Amino acid sequence: MQLYKEQTLRIHNSLTGKKDVFQPINEGHVGMYVCGPTVYSNVHLGNCRTFMSFDMIFRYFKHLGYKVRYVRNITDAGHLENDADEGEDKIAKKAKLEQIEPMEVVQRYTVDFHNTLQLFNLLPPSIEPTATGHIIEQIEIIKDILEKGYAYEANGSVYFDVIKFNKDHDYGKLSGRKLEDMITNTRELTAQDEKRNPQDFALWKKAEPQHIMRWPSPWGDGFPGWHLECTAMSTKYLGETFDIHGGGMDLKFPHHECEIAQAEASTGKSPVNYWMHANMLTLNGRKMSKSTDNNIYPAEIFSGDNNILSKPYTPAVVRFFMMQAHYTSILDLSDEALQASEKGYNRLMEALDSIDKLKTGTKLDFDVATWKQKCYDAMNDDFNTPILIAQLFEAVKHINLIKEDKESISNEDKAELKKTLQAFIYDVLGIENQSMAKDDSNTLNGVMELLIDIRNEARAKKDFATSDKIRDQLVALGIQIKDGKDGTTFSVN
Numbered sequence: 001m002q003l004y005k006e007q008t009l010r011i012h013n014s015l016t017g018k019k020d021v022f023q024p025i026n027e028g029h030v031g032m033y034v035c036g037p038t039v040y041s042n043v044h045l046g047n048c049r050t051f052m053s054f055d056m057i058f059r060y061f062k063h064l065g066y067k068v069r070y071v072r073n074i075t076d077a078g079h080l081e082n083d084a085d086e087g088e089d090k091i092a093k094k095a096k097l098e099q100i101e102p103m104e105v106v107q108r109y110t111v112d113f114h115n116t117l118q119l120f121n122l123l124p125p126s127i128e129p130t131a132t133g134h135i136i137e138q139i140e141i142i143k144d145i146l147e148k149g150y151a152y153e154a155n156g157s158v159y160f161d162v163i164k165f166n167k168d169h170d171y172g173k174l175s176g177r178k179l180e181d182m183i184t185n186t187r188e189l190t191a192q193d194e195k196r197n198p199q200d201f202a203l204w205k206k207a208e209p210q211h212i213m214r215w216p217s218p219w220g221d222g223f224p225g226w227h228l229e230c231t232a233m234s235t236k237y238l239g240e241t242f243d244i245h246g247g248g249m250d251l252k253f254p255h256h257e258c259e260i261a262q263a264e265a266s267t268g269k270s271p272v273n274y275w276m277h278a279n280m281l282t283l284n285g286r287k288m289s290k291s292t293d294n295n296i297y298p299a300e301i302f303s304g305d306n307n308i309l310s311k312p313y314t315p316a317v318v319r320f321f322m323m324q325a326h327y328t329s330i331l332d333l334s335d336e337a338l339q340a341s342e343k344g345y346n347r348l349m350e351a352l353d354s355i356d357k358l359k360t361g362t363k364l365d366f367d368v369a370t371w372k373q374k375c376y377d378a379m380n381d382d383f384n385t386p387i388l389i390a391q392l393f394e395a396v397k398h399i400n401l402i403k404e405d406k407e408s409i410s411n412e413d414k415a416e417l418k419k420t421l422q423a424f425i426y427d428v429l430g431i432e433n434q435s436m437a438k439d440d441s442n443t444l445n446g447v448m449e450l451l452i453d454i455r456n457e458a459r460a461k462k463d464f465a466t467s468d469k470i471r472d473q474l475v476a477l478g479i480q481i482k483d484g485k486d487g488t489t490f491s492v493n
C-alpha cells in the first residue's frame with residue numbers, strides 16, 4: 001500500500017487562507033507548477049531558498065508514493081523591468097549591456113541556475129519548459145481571451161480588461177485585494193497610454209523597431225506578456241485545472257493574480273486547487289539587495305570569498321540551515337546561524353554514521369514506531385520541516401544514550417530507525433551526507449598542503465610563472481586558493 005493512503009496531508013492554501021486537506025484531482029497523482037527564474041543574472045540565494053522549499057515538497061510527495069509531474073519554467077523572454085508593463089525586457093537589456101545575443105544571456109544563466117541547484121542537491125523537475133518555446137500556445141490563449149471579450153487590442157498590443165473580468169469574476173481573490181482599492185491607489189492614465197485602465201495588463205506587447213526579441217502574431221510583431229507564459233505552460237502540461245501552483249511570496253500579486261484571471265477568462269475554470277507561497281530570505285536582519293551590498297551569492301558562501309561570513313560553508317550545511325525554518329516563514333541568514341546549523345548537521349551525520357555499530361539488546365527504551373509517526377505528523381502539517389528536524393534530534397539523543405549503554409534498542413527497531421532517518425534526511429529533506437567523503441579529503445588536504453608550499457616557495461623566489469600556473473590550474477579544477485593574513489587556505493567548489 002502506498003504511504004499516502006495512511007497519511008493525511010494538510011497544505012496552507014493561499015487561496016483559502018487556511019490549511020486544507022490535500023485531495024489530488026487524480027488519485028495517486030500530483031500536478032505541480034512552480035514559477036521558475038528569469039535567466040538574466042546569477043541565481044540569488046533567496047531564489048535558491050524558494051526552489052529548495054518546492055524541491056522538499058516534491059520530494060515528500062514522491063516519498064509518500066505519489067506520481068508527481070513537477071513543471072518549473074524558465075523565463076527567457078517577456079519579463080519587463082517593472083510590473084506596469086513598462087521598461088526593457090530584462091534579458092534583452094543584459095544582452096545589450098554585454099553585447100551578446102539574448103540567447104547567450106539565457107544560456108549562460110540557465111547553466112548557472114542548474115549548476116547551483118545541483119550543488120544544493122535539488123532534483124530536476126519533470127518538465128522545464130521555456131517561454132520562447134511556447135509562443136504559439138500563448139498566442140492561442142490571447143485569441144481565446146479576445147473572443148470571450150476579456151481583452152482588447154490597441155495599436156498592435158493586446159491588454160487584459162481587468163474591469164470587465166471583475167464584473168463576473170473576482171479579481172484579487174488570491175492576494176486579498178479589492179479592485180476598487182487598487183483603482184483609488186493608482187495614477188491616472190495619460191493620453192499616450194494604450195490601456196483603458198491602469199489595472200489592465202499586457203497579454204501581447206508590440207515590439208518597437210529596436211526590440212530584438214520579437215515574434216510574428218495576428219496583431220503584428222511583438223512579444224508575450226510575462227504572466228501569460230505560466231498560464232500557457234501550466235495548462236499545456238498539467239491541464240486546465242491542476243493540483244498545486246507555487247512560487248515566491250512576491251509573485252502573489254500581480255503575477256499569480258493575473259495567471260488566475262487569464263485562465264478563468266479563457267477556460268471558465270479555476271486553474272489551481274492549492275496555491276502555495278514560499279517566504280523570503282534576509283541577510284543579517286535586512287532584505288538582501290545588490291544595490292546596498294547586503295547580498296551574497298551561493299558560490300561566495302561555498303568558497304568563503306566574501307565579507308559577510310567568517311568561513312566557507314558547504315551546500316549541505318546551507319541546505320540544512322534552510323530546512324530548519326518553515327517554508328512560509330522569513331528566514332535570516334547570518335554567520336552565527338550557519339555555524340549553529342553546521343554543528344547540528346555534524347551531530348546528525350555522526351549519529352547516522354554510528355547506527356550500524358550500535359549494540360542491540362532486548363530492553364526497549366525508544367519507541368521507534370511512535371517517533372516515526374511524529375516525523376510524518378510534522379511533514380503532514382504543511383511540510384513542517386523545523387518540527388521534523390526536532391524529531392530527528394530526538395532520535396540522535398537516543399542514539400547517543402544507546403552508545404553510552406544508558407539505553408537499549410532491539411535489532412528490528414535499529415533497522416527501522418536507520419531506514420526512517422535515511423528516508424527523511426536524504427530523500428525528503430534532500431540533505432547529503434558529506435562526512436562520507438572524509439577519507440578522500442585527508443588525501444586532498446595533504447596534496448594541497450604540498451602544492452601551496454611549492455607555490456609559496458616559487459613566489460618567494462619571484463618565480464611568478466610557476467606560482468600562477470599552480471593557481472590557474474587549480475582554479476580550472478574548481479579549487480580556489482586564498483592568501484590571508486593567517487597563511488594560504490583553499491576551498492573546493
Ligand SMILES: [Zn+2]
Binds near residue numbers: 034036230255
Ligand atoms: Zn509564473
